[in-house]
Amino acid sequence: MLKTPGFVRHTRPRIGRSSFSTMFFRLPMAIAALALSSCVVQRQVVFNEAEARWSAGTGSGSIAGRVFVVLQNDSERVGRNTTLDLAPATAYFTEGIQVAFARNRRLSPGDPRARKYVRTAPTNEEGEFEFHHLPAGEYYLGTDVQWSHSFLDADSNEVWLKEVVPIYTRVSVKDGQTVKVTGWTYGRQTSQ
DSSP states (O other), X not given: OOOOOOSOOXXXXXXXXXXXXXXXXXXXXXXXXXXXXXXXXXXXXXXXXXXXXXGGSOOSEEEEEEOEEEOTXXXXXXXXXXXXXXXXXXXXXXXXXXXXXXXXXXXOOOOXXXXXXXXXXXXXXXXXXXXXXXXXXXXXXXXXXXXXXXXXXXXXXXXXXEEEEEEEEEEEEOTTOEEEEOOOEEOOOEEO
């Protein structure tokens, strides 16, 4: 299991709801730490609706798991009461994952037709989630884990930071199968 880089980056937090829809269509919350890059990465992959169409159907597959990150000190932060997004692992959504999560860059606005192929599910207090009635195929799951903490500065003033860690994973689902998600790939942690 990967560990987050700890509290190393002090940039502006993301604003708004985190989701694949946000990541692929508007400024992603996870990528608002654009002190690293002031430019928008232009999409190279055109949305191909035929490539994603299979994912809009109904099937007998399921995905279940828990949203969490493990910090350097081995403490765990849970993605409580957040929204998890599920998108088909097409070339279009793969580009979004590679740019937004892996390279921590802002991607140009997406094709509005792609929105209907993104499913969402809430997490509970323990960060647990479930997706049911999925057609067999490859999917990306993604969301953010957020929490706040405080410390005293040099003048003994309490300073609060909001930490945000974008996470994702790729899952293969077969008909009649329930896939259990037990680990995540982490994007770059941001703080304010």
